[in-house]
Amino acid sequence: MTKASKKKSGKKLTENERKWYYKQHKLAESHNGNPLWERNKHGEVIRPKYELVSSHTSRRSGTTNLYKMGVLSSKEMRSITGHQSEKVFEKYIRVGISEQAQIVADKLLAAKKAKNGKVEK
Secondary structure (H helix, E strand, O other): OOHHHHHHHOOOOOHHHHHHHHHHHHHHHHOOOOOOOEEOOOOOEEOOHHHHOOHHHHHHHHHHHHHHHOOOOHHHHHHHHOOOOHHHHHHHOOOOHHHHHHHHHHHHHHHHHHHHOOOOO
Protein backbone atom coordinates (compact mmCIF):
# COMPACT_ATOMS: atom_id res chain seq x y z
CA MET A 1 0.00 0.00 0.00
CA THR A 2 1.44 3.37 -0.97
CA LYS A 3 1.60 6.44 1.21
CA ALA A 4 -1.07 8.18 -0.87
CA SER A 5 -3.48 5.24 -0.73
CA LYS A 6 -2.99 4.90 3.05
CA LYS A 7 -3.60 8.62 3.51
CA LYS A 8 -6.73 8.43 1.35
CA SER A 9 -8.13 5.47 3.31
CA GLY A 10 -7.35 7.16 6.64
CA LYS A 11 -4.82 4.55 7.79
CA LYS A 12 -1.76 5.76 9.64
CA LEU A 13 1.75 4.93 8.56
CA THR A 14 3.80 2.70 10.81
CA GLU A 15 6.98 4.05 12.35
CA ASN A 16 9.10 2.13 9.85
CA GLU A 17 7.04 3.41 6.92
CA ARG A 18 7.37 7.01 8.14
CA LYS A 19 11.14 6.62 8.45
CA TRP A 20 11.37 5.08 4.98
CA TYR A 21 9.27 7.82 3.33
CA TYR A 22 11.22 10.52 5.17
CA LYS A 23 14.48 9.01 3.99
CA GLN A 24 13.16 8.87 0.39
CA HIS A 25 11.93 12.46 0.66
CA LYS A 26 15.38 13.65 1.80
CA LEU A 27 17.03 11.65 -0.97
CA ALA A 28 14.71 13.24 -3.54
CA GLU A 29 15.54 16.69 -2.19
CA SER A 30 19.23 15.95 -2.60
CA HIS A 31 18.51 15.08 -6.24
CA ASN A 32 16.83 18.46 -6.82
CA GLY A 33 13.40 16.88 -6.63
CA ASN A 34 14.07 14.58 -9.58
CA PRO A 35 12.57 11.06 -9.50
CA LEU A 36 14.81 8.65 -7.64
CA TRP A 37 14.26 5.76 -10.03
CA GLU A 38 13.86 5.59 -13.74
CA ARG A 39 10.68 3.82 -14.82
CA ASN A 40 9.72 2.06 -18.05
CA LYS A 41 6.49 2.63 -19.97
CA HIS A 42 4.66 0.20 -17.66
CA GLY A 43 5.69 2.13 -14.56
CA GLU A 44 8.11 -0.58 -13.40
CA VAL A 45 11.34 0.56 -11.80
CA ILE A 46 14.42 0.15 -13.99
CA ARG A 47 17.41 -0.76 -11.87
CA PRO A 48 21.09 -0.91 -12.71
CA LYS A 49 22.43 -4.44 -13.14
CA TYR A 50 24.81 -4.06 -10.20
CA GLU A 51 21.78 -3.87 -7.91
CA LEU A 52 20.39 -7.12 -9.31
CA VAL A 53 23.55 -9.22 -9.11
CA SER A 54 24.31 -11.16 -5.95
CA SER A 55 26.89 -13.70 -4.86
CA HIS A 56 24.41 -16.41 -5.84
CA THR A 57 24.35 -15.04 -9.40
CA SER A 58 28.09 -15.56 -9.74
CA ARG A 59 27.89 -18.99 -8.09
CA ARG A 60 25.23 -20.08 -10.56
CA SER A 61 27.10 -18.61 -13.54
CA GLY A 62 30.32 -20.29 -12.45
CA THR A 63 28.56 -23.63 -12.13
CA THR A 64 26.98 -23.22 -15.56
CA ASN A 65 30.30 -22.27 -17.17
CA LEU A 66 32.08 -25.24 -15.58
CA TYR A 67 29.34 -27.52 -16.84
CA LYS A 68 29.64 -26.11 -20.37
CA MET A 69 33.41 -26.62 -20.31
CA GLY A 70 32.79 -30.32 -19.68
CA VAL A 71 35.70 -30.64 -17.24
CA LEU A 72 33.64 -32.21 -14.46
CA SER A 73 30.85 -34.75 -14.68
CA SER A 74 27.34 -33.87 -13.62
CA LYS A 75 27.77 -35.96 -10.46
CA GLU A 76 30.98 -34.11 -9.54
CA MET A 77 29.28 -30.77 -10.16
CA ARG A 78 26.36 -31.76 -7.93
CA SER A 79 28.77 -32.69 -5.14
CA ILE A 80 30.15 -29.14 -5.28
CA THR A 81 26.79 -27.36 -5.46
CA GLY A 82 25.02 -29.64 -3.00
CA HIS A 83 22.26 -30.73 -5.37
CA GLN A 84 21.11 -34.28 -4.68
CA SER A 85 19.01 -34.91 -7.77
CA GLU A 86 19.96 -34.58 -11.42
CA LYS A 87 16.58 -33.01 -12.20
CA VAL A 88 17.04 -30.10 -9.79
CA PHE A 89 20.64 -29.59 -10.93
CA GLU A 90 19.54 -29.34 -14.57
CA LYS A 91 17.11 -26.57 -13.61
CA TYR A 92 19.89 -24.79 -11.68
CA ILE A 93 22.36 -24.56 -14.55
CA ARG A 94 21.46 -22.37 -17.49
CA VAL A 95 22.07 -24.37 -20.65
CA GLY A 96 19.78 -23.88 -23.62
CA ILE A 97 18.68 -26.62 -26.00
CA SER A 98 21.00 -25.43 -28.78
CA GLU A 99 23.94 -25.21 -26.35
CA GLN A 100 23.23 -28.74 -25.10
CA ALA A 101 23.07 -29.99 -28.70
CA GLN A 102 26.44 -28.34 -29.41
CA ILE A 103 28.00 -30.00 -26.35
CA VAL A 104 26.76 -33.41 -27.53
CA ALA A 105 27.98 -32.75 -31.10
CA ASP A 106 31.43 -31.72 -29.84
CA LYS A 107 31.72 -34.87 -27.71
CA LEU A 108 30.66 -37.09 -30.62
CA LEU A 109 33.17 -35.41 -32.92
CA ALA A 110 35.96 -35.84 -30.34
CA ALA A 111 35.05 -39.53 -29.91
CA LYS A 112 35.06 -40.05 -33.68
CA LYS A 113 38.47 -38.40 -34.03
CA ALA A 114 39.85 -40.47 -31.15
CA LYS A 115 38.57 -43.64 -32.80
CA ASN A 116 40.23 -42.75 -36.09
CA GLY A 117 43.51 -42.01 -34.31
CA LYS A 118 43.53 -38.32 -35.17
CA VAL A 119 44.77 -35.96 -32.51
CA GLU A 120 43.53 -32.37 -32.34
CA LYS A 121 46.14 -29.64 -32.42
